[in-house]
Amino acid sequence: MIIESLLVSAPDWAIRHAAVLIPVVPLIVAPLLALSPSGRLAWLVTIAATAATFYFALLTLGIVQSTPGGIISYPIGNWPPPIGIEFRVDALNAMILLIVSGMAFLASIFAWPTMLAEVRKEKIGLFLCAFLLCVSGLCGVAGTGDAFNLFVFLEISSLSTYVLVAMGSSRDRRALPAAFDYLIMGTLGASFYIIGVGFLYAVTGTLNMADIAAQLPALTGNRAVQVGFAFIIVGLGLKAAMWPLHQWLPNAYAYSPSLVTMFLAATATKVALYALIRWLFTIFQPDYAFEQALFYWVLAPLGIAAMVVCSFQAVFQNDVRRMLAYASVAQVGYMILGISIGTAAGVSAGLLHLFNHALMKGALFMAVAGVCLTYQGTTIRDFAGLGRSAPFTMTAFAIAGLSLIGVPLTAGFLSKLQLGYALFDHGWWWAVLLVVFSSLLAVFYIGRVLQAVFFQPPVNPRKHRKEAPLLLLVPLWILALANIYFGIDASFPAGLARDGAIAALGMEALQ
């Protein structure tokens, strides 16, 4: 409804260029921020830029939903595809664009207090510049319809991410090796991807995703296609922190500045997952026997391993941020499991969980950021007794944590339920048991924190403890309430996820 009214009120140029403006706005604003003399000005401009991005993402979603075919094709520089680069947005990436831009907007609101505490004053402009570049890169990955262009945007986002992670060194020098490890792993991942694209280019002679998809059916069984495919899966899997390619993630999340952790956790792996879905379902056809084997023997076991192993690891973490980072890998496991079912129900469950996970991880890391700000500590012991001194921050944390477990009336419950249905429907009842088991592990690791927060006395009462600043509380509670709202009425995200799954798999998947 809001989207429709936006659509009506939007000017003509905005509607025409909305899809491409999503990555372009932050890309143009970013270098300006580097020149900004004042940090506060840079921050305000960032908010404006991300708000504009969010607006265009909503607009794009509206256009996609109201066009009959559900596809926006935008030829960059008016060079028609498949020769020119194409921006191609359908229901699947419209959803991802919405998540990324929405999270970027919320993150930029609460950026100010955390930056004051964690980033040197004269660096704030540069910091935000890197942040916007990252936003732009992620949106570009989600929007582009060109395989090589996807690599370029992936590297834009990755390079800025390395920088952002390293900015955490003012608080903890361990951020530097974490960023370096991430750089090595991330670059290798992107390189694997580009090798895979090279193989496909060698066979099909095109880089346009839709065009590759059109040519592949004729090439069934071609060895080069299969090798390229494998390279692409590994490369994107690394970016998506697919188990066991996730080693870079816990450290990167644990030591980067709060803003970065929150934004990355909510978006970065999701975008890589989107690219994975795009390649698996739109470009390669899932009825391809080779791909069926991949689903059953590679993706599903890896997803399950992530769910179980990383949940176990999360139980034994003492640092809340590391714990949540492992939980993230576990949640990526759920999404990959959903994708690996390969049916419309499965992909839509995976996508719904992707959406919900962005909401809950965003809220959780934002609440942790609040604790970091006022208390300078992120171990579970530091959290003890915070329920009394910071009730608002911690209640939001609790809501998002319950959502992560999958307690009824929260968003996480519905997506896990969807996943369970899809699994049962496909006959993978054994996987349901493992999903359930991993949820129980979530009860343990979230329960540990919540018990410390609400039922234990503060360990060191002399340390400064109080509520997080309002700039943080507002976006935090927006996310927390969204977790509850979408746990009661999930028609909006479920609709997005369903449309996304149909867009990925094609209309006939519904039957």
Added chain:
Amino acid sequence: MWEFVLDRAGYWAIIGLMMISLYIAFSAENLIKRLVGLSLFQTTICLFYVTLGKVTGGTAPILLQEDTPSGAAYQPPFEPVAQDAELLAATGERFADLVYTYSNPLPHVLMLTAIVVGVATLSVGLALIVRIREAYGTIEADDVRALDMETAALQDAEAEKELREATA
């Protein structure tokens, strides 16, 4: 057999280089050496793409005099509004007209971008190494790890002490 191997000599070289560079990137303890491995890996990819673009008997993809449309003023190669099918047909005809064979220019263009990306990665990596050196005084990965362990142990001890003071 030998023909099969020798025909693909370029690819074998690329695969060899790729393995070597991957090994360096993973196994080296010195951070700079790791970065060298990474750079080498990216360079290998460039080689791979350029090899792909080579057409047997083809020359560098710069239009020679004979293939330049004579007399006519410069025109963009494609009508922007042309339909896909027409466009493909049109380009196909143009290729048929050519006097010389050219290598595929597109991989070169792609690799220009990839080189830029590689340079950016390298510079960010080097900058990080500088900072690591400032913060840790070393650029050996295992030394950094040992120092991190020490820090963690120290922090634990400190928290323990704090706790004892607070309870006392």
Added chain:
Amino acid sequence: MTSEFLIAAAICLPLIIAAGIAAAGKFPNLREGVTIAGSIALFAIVVQLTMRVSAGEVPELYIGEALPGLAFAFKLEPLGALFAFVASGLWIVNSFYSIGYMRGNRERNQTRFYICFAIALCGAMGVAMAGNLFTLFIFYEILTLSTYPLVAHKGDAAAQRGARIYLLTLLGTSIGFFLTAMMWTWVLAGQNLDFVDGGLLQHVEMSPVVASSLLILFVFGIGKAALMPFHFWLPNAMVAPTPVSALLHAVAVVKAGVFTVMKVSLYIFGDEVLQATPSREFLMDMACVTIVLASLIALTKDNLKARLAYSTIAQLAYVTLGAMLADRAGVLGGSLQIAAHAVAKITLFMCAGAIYVATGLTNISDMKGLGRKMPLVFIAFFIASLSIIGIPPLAGDWPKYELMQGAIDRGSDWVPWILIGSSLLNIAYLLPIPILALMPPPGSKPPKEFKRPGGAPWLTVAAPLFTAGLCFVLFFIVDPIGDFLAPAFATVDIDPEVNIP
């Protein structure tokens, strides 16, 4: 007032009360006033609804879908009305009792206590009125989560440990088995979870293995029913203040569990499918084992509340047994047990609480002769014990009678012997307590002085006396209750030999 409004009011009122309690937290008298007024209002609403149900109406409320096929829907049938009636009615009594207990004991965090209590009642109402399995599951979990702070109320290490076991067992079974069973049902029944007369799965082709596994997942997944081996949360929950044990762990929470088992057997499986399910027999055996074992363990417990907890486990298995019998008498017996046991067990717990407030005693061996000083409390205890044992004219008589009938009709001749043995065990572990207290053996030490000057607060004595009286009343109104419940088993095959006496 429309029925929709009444259902919405029954669900929302406890939440409004909770908000009111939070607002009035600073003024204890006002806060307790809100609780009492709210509980009476809730009871009035439930009475209204019950009257409509008994007039043959089926109040329904449809709110909307969370996801396609997963609707928030409420539908009140007689069984649910009975459960809601018992829970909300006893909440009034228990609220009065809580005031006496909490003030008499000078407990901390009383506001949080009353808030969580009201939310737990919301959960119980939701479970009673749920129109499909999805809604029921949500309120079931609300009930679990809202009672966690109540169990952990004391805040010391023992309370935290008990509460952790409580939460993990209940969440573990419900997520691990119940949720799985629910998802499975959804797929089997063609994306539907509604409670259907005669059973949602009655027309679904299922192999015996599938049906058996599903039933086992359901019955063990509903951990609140405390069927062994998932019973240990209940003794651990006894670290809670006594009003919590009384209302929640003798009435609302555990009855929500067995009520859910009933609902699943009646409206998800239906009697025909259930009878064709092989694991039904196994679950009946489990229920019998639970009855005997829990009674034996109860014998060994010296702590009064622990003994009552094991007694509850044994008594709850009656309901599961009745549900698994899957015939009219069995189901009726199970339903009557929900009401009869609730009234008797809340009395016992309230007596235990009164003793604790007055003297600080928790062990049975210290209570010899105490009846001389607190005769009313022990008389109430005595009456409730007799009701649990099943002696007419007390309420506990009927469920046992019906269950025996049902078992014999089903050809399970050994079940009546189990029930008789259980009655004997009841005598052995319950009756010595009031008898030794009222008539101590000559030469035993005189009991200690009251810890609290003046003994138990009068509210904590009056409340159990009132509920003990209810045990009598319930015996005589069993016929109307039977008529009232009749529509619930309209589809269960009617055996002419088994009539409501």
